[in-house]
Amino acid sequence: MTDVKHGMTGVVGRPDAPTRRHGGSINGLRPQPGAAFLGMPVFPDAAKIALGDEQLRRNLGHATATIRTKRLKAVEEMPDWQDMRLAAAAIKDNTLARLDTYLEQFEAAATQAGAVVHWAVDADDACRIGIEIAQQHQAKDVIKVKSMATQEIELNEALEAVGINAWETDLAELIVQLGGDTPSHFLVPAIHRNRSEIRDIFLSRMGDVGRAAPADLTNEPRRLAEAARLHLREKFMATKVAFSGANFAIADTGTLSVVESEGNGRMCLTLPDVLVSVVGIEKLLPTFTDLEVFLQVLPRSSTAERMNPYTTMWTGVSPGDGPQEVHIILVDNGRTRALADEVGRQALRCIRCSACLNVCPVYERVGGHAYGSVYPGPIGAILNPLLHGVTDPHDAALPFASSLCGACYEACPVAIDIPTVLIEQRAAAVHEKGKHAIPTAESLAMKAAAWTFGDAKRLARAQRAAGLGRGVAKRVSWLPGMLGGWTDSRTMPPVPKQSFRRWWSQTRPPGKDDR
Amino acid sequence: MSSREKVLSAVRSAIAGAATTEVNRSYDTSLALDRPQLIELLAERIDDYRAEVRRVDRAHLARTIGSVLAEHGATSVVVPGDLDSEWLTTVTCKVIPDDPPLAHRALDQVSAVITGSAVSVALTGTIVLDASPGQGRRAVTLIPDLHVCVVEADTVVGTVPEALQRLDPRRPQTWISGPSATSDIELDRVEGVHGPRTLVVLIVQ
Numbered sequence: 074m075t076d077v078k079h080g081m082t083g084v085v086g087r088p089d090a091p092t093r094r095h096g097g098s099i100n101g102l103r104p105q106p107g108a109a110f111l112g113m114p115v116f117p118d119a120a121k122i123a124l125g126d127e128q129l130r131r132n133l134g135h136a137t138a139t140i141r142t143k144r145l146k147a148v149e150e151m152p153d154w155q156d157m158r159l160a161a162a163a164i165k166d167n168t169l170a171r172l173d174t175y176l177e178q179f180e181a182a183a184t185q186a187g188a189v190v191h192w193a194v195d196a197d198d199a200c201r202i203g204i205e206i207a208q209q210h211q212a213k214d215v216i217k218v219k220s221m222a223t224q225e226i227e228l229n230e231a232l233e234a235v236g237i238n239a240w241e242t243d244l245a246e247l248i249v250q251l252g253g254d255t256p257s258h259f260l261v262p263a264i265h266r267n268r269s270e271i272r273d274i275f276l277s278r279m280g281d282v283g284r285a286a287p288a289d290l291t292n293e294p295r296r297l298a299e300a301a302r303l304h305l306r307e308k309f310m311a312t313k314v315a316f317s318g319a320n321f322a323i324a325d326t327g328t329l330s331v332v333e334s335e336g337n338g339r340m341c342l343t344l345p346d347v348l349v350s351v352v353g354i355e356k357l358l359p360t361f362t363d364l365e366v367f368l369q370v371l372p373r374s375s376t377a378e379r380m381n382p383y384t385t386m387w388t389g390v391s392p393g394d395g396p397q398e399v400h401i402i403l404v405d406n407g408r409t410r411a412l413a414d415e416v417g418r419q420a421l422r423c424i425r426c427s428a429c430l431n432v433c434p435v436y437e438r439v440g441g442h443a444y445g446s447v448y449p450g451p452i453g454a455i456l457n458p459l460l461h462g463v464t465d466p467h468d469a470a471l472p473f474a475s476s477l478c479g480a481c482y483e484a485c486p487v488a489i490d491i492p493t494v495l496i497e498q499r500a501a502a503v504h505e506k507g508k509h510a511i512p513t514a515e516s517l518a519m520k521a522a523a524w525t526f527g528d529a530k531r532l533a534r535a536q537r538a539a540g541l542g543r544g545v546a547k548r549v550s551w552l553p554g555m556l557g558g559w560t561d562s563r564t565m566p567p568v569p570k571q572s573f574r575r576w577w578s579q580t581r582p583p584g585k586d587d588r
Numbered sequence: 589m590s591s592r593e594k595v596l597s598a599v600r601s602a603i604a605g606a607a608t609t610e611v612n613r614s615y616d617t618s619l620a621l622d623r624p625q626l627i628e629l630l631a632e633r634i635d636d637y638r639a640e641v642r643r644v645d646r647a648h649l650a651r652t653i654g655s656v657l658a659e660h661g662a663t664s665v666v667v668p669g670d671l672d673s674e675w676l677t678t679v680t681c682k683v684i685p686d687d688p689p690l691a692h693r694a695l696d697q698v699s700a701v702i703t704g705s706a707v708s709v710a711l712t713g714t715i716v717l718d719a720s721p722g723q724g725r726r727a728v729t730l731i732p733d734l735h736v737c738v739v740e741a742d743t744v745v746g747t748v749p750e751a752l753q754r755l756d757p758r759r760p761q762t763w764i765s766g767p768s769a770t771s772d773i774e775l776d777r778v779e780g781v782h783g784p785r786t787l788v789v790l791i792v793q
Contacts, residue, residue: 132774139775156615163611170606173599186758192592244781245772261772268773294773298781305782310692326757336730336768336783343726344692354595361757365749366615368763369712376771379633380712383783384763385726391760393689394725409598418606 116470119443120435129265129440136264137430137437143377144428144484151373161366162488165422168324168357169412175324175357176403182327186389188399193226199351199404200231203316206349206400207237212314218331218341219243220318221259221425222351222404224447228316239316240308242337244301251278257441257449259427260375265440268292279304305337315341315396316349320424321367322356322401328388329401330364332371332381342385348396354408355421367424370486374426407460416497417459422487423452429481429491435474444471451481455494463502472498619711619746626710626744627791633713637766638779639787646792653702653736654678656788660734662699666690668724675702675738686728695727700734701784706761707754708744713766715739715789716751718759726762735784737764739791 114122123129148154168175180190193199207215215232217223217239229239241250245263249256252274256262263271275286275297284307286300317338319329329350331338342348358364372381390399412418430436430450441449445467448456454471463469472495481491571579589597621629627643634641644652653675657665662681669687676683684690684698704722708715715737717723729735745751755761768783779785 136775153615156612160611160613160615163609167608167611170603170608172603173596176596176599192590192595194591194594194598198591242782243772244770248772261775263772264775271773294776294778297773298770298778302781306696309782310696323757328757334768335770335772335781337781339726339730339762340782343730354599362749362752365617365747365752366613368752369615369748378765379636380709380714380763380765382637382765382767382769384761386757386761386763388758388760391719394719394760395727403595405595405598409595409602412599413602 115466116443116474119445120439123439123443132265132267133437133440140377140431147373147377157366157370158486158488161370161486162422164363164366165487168359169418169421175359176354178324179322179327179357183389183401186327188389188401191402193402193404195406196226199226199402200228202402203228203349204231204235207314210314210347212237214238214240214312215314215316216240216242216308216312216341218317218338219246220351221447222318222353223316226406242305242341244335247301248274258430259425268294271297275300283307309340309344313345314347315345317341319350319352319356321358321364322352323361324357325360326388328386330384330386332384334382336383339383339385343395345396347398349400351402351404353404371424371426374428374486411459414459417494419489420455420459420494422489424487426486428484432480432484434476451491455491455498458498463505469502472502617747617749621746626746627741630708630710630713630744631791634789637713639766639789641789643791643793649792650675650677652790656736657681657700660786662734664698665700665702666695666698666728666732667702668722670721672722686724692727695731698732700736701728701732702736703729704738707751708739709748709751710744710746715764717762718755726760730783733784734786736788739789741793
């Protein structure tokens with residue numbers, strides 16, 4: 074089975090792999106698992122490829138429009154929504170401001186309840202701990218609940234590298250894993266796939282890695298879900314070690330919580346002998362009571378439901394109920410870097426609801442893969458540069474992947490002011506670039522503009538020159554050379570017959586100023 | 589320096605001088621509804637999740653449990669060892685007490701499970717099980733395909749904050765809002781992926 078699984082990682086572009094109907098250009102965007110996101114084009118290039126994929130745009134447009142409407146309804150039902158939103162933001166800010174205290178408190182409470190708490194400075198550290206635990210139990214297979222943190226640290230790839238198969242159990246993650254690509258949305262990771270593509274993936278891949286899909290499988294969602302149920306049940310029964318993330322970690326009680334829909338979370342959190350939860354240090358909440366806000370704002374913001382079907386809470390080990398060996402890996406991996414940024418710190422309030430993705434006009438058009446990170450969309454555009462810095466061109470490009478329309482801020486249930494952080498990160502990216510780069514077209518243009526605008530005579534001359542050019546072409550469709558970047562994606566506005574300054578001097582000759 | 593010390597010291601230097609603020613908890617913590625209205629709302633909200641919900645008099649509870657199992661064609665039912673035996677008097681299929689605990693594969697062969705519940709939230713249509721008497725361990729309410737869950741009227745509260753007040757964080761909890769569901773395929777809601785595909789809630793008045 075290991076061979077098959079490893080073969081699967083190379084599925085992109087393989088002749089037997091499900092192919093996309095429209096050109097397949099988006100496949101060029103999908104990094105292979107394992108090589109996750111390395112070698113991806115930077116956002117502007119990736120966005121251009123994604124925009125050319127009609128199927129992707131249709132799938133995304135339908136999905137984001139549907140969930141936007143649903144979310145508005147779920148939020149409008151709560152007259153105290155803004156109160157909850159502000160309380161949620163304040164609780165998270167206070168937690169971050171005293172994070173050392175709450176982490177120690179959590180560690181003590183969870184340990185007291187029978188859990189083993191580990192600490193990891195980075196992804197390698199966290200994966201090493203997870204692998205050691207799996208190896209202590211001679212695990213050849215582990216099952217997983219969908220978790221952003223384990224994707225971020227690339228745990229599946231690390232486990233596979235030492236010969237342990239990591240099986241995703243969330244339906245969408247299963248689609249993504251079997252299809253040999255990467256998630257494109259926090260909540261609906263296969264949002265880029267339609268039902269026919271999913272049927273094709275199930276039919277061609279399931280049998281290679283376990284119970285095959287029924288041969289008469291249709292593209293009806295109910296039948297597809299049934300196929301996943303049967304395929305995964307065997308894995309739930311047989312696997313002894315599970316990995317999860319956590320939505321919330323409660324400092325005063327040592328409780329962890331996983332919020333889900335399908336029941337695959339309950340399966341992984343309940344049936345195996347050993348449970349390993351990978352938890353970002355920003356997941357802390359001071360008290361059990363604080364859940365009263367977050368268990369209300371999360372489901373309405375993410376799946377747009379009053380409440381998600383299943384939430385599991387566990388505190389260490391419960392004798393005779395669930396895993397009898399419980400591990401928790403507390404992961405930094407850049408979070409303290411973000412925490413040190415006084416403006417950007419608020420990004421750590423994020424509860425991964427994905428509301429900002431669904432309302433973002435940029436995300437709706439390009440999808441999650443173009444961001445080249447496990448954290449796509451508006452939150453990804455600030456979180457990635459905050460976690461990693463802006464020295465890498467991918468991270469440095471992300472703060473510019475926004476029109477600053479502010480819809481993300483409005484939708485955010487923990488009131489993260491994403492536009493403000495974007496602007497701050499843009500400044501950081503420009504500053505970083507300025508430290509070593511040859512002058513860019515943009516910086517040269519800005520210097521030229523400053524010189525021209527700095528003197529009234531120079532400005533008047535420049536405007537006359539532009540007005541003359543108008544005789545040649547009424548509407549300029551492209552600009553040559555270094556200004557070409559602008560007209561690649563925009564139409565140049567027509568140059569007016571006369572400048573405002575000239576019009577003013579004609580309409581209001583000197584001395585006739587009637588102010 | 590251990591990873592623990594590295595993380596904690598990085599946290600400390602990152603937050604040096606960070607101030608805390610007052611948390612304004614002006615959101616609603618209760619509903620202005622009386623008990624019959626709360627129960628009405630709970631029933632309506634559970635129904636919205638496409639779960640089956642029935643309001644029954646205590647005198648008719650056992651009869652209802654028997655007929656629900658029969659209607660769904662259950663051939664066997666697992667019950668927590670300490671479940672009220674009065675509830676089972678009309679059950680005609682095979683009753684298997686989870687005492688000693690059944691293996692997971694054995695649970696996978698059982699059609700149904702009957703349990704009580706700890707607290708329910710009317711506003712969100714949520715039922716919470718916390719492994720206290722009559723509720724069983726978590727695996728029992730997870731593996732069988734039909735869950736018949738009894739909700740006592742006096743355990744119904746209006747809001748999530750009220751429910752948390754009544755719960756002990758040291759107990760393992762499962763919050764259930766309708767049957768297992770997914771919207772992963774083009775955001776079409778489909779009931780029943782891994783948990784019980786059918787949830788029947790009996791509210792006892």
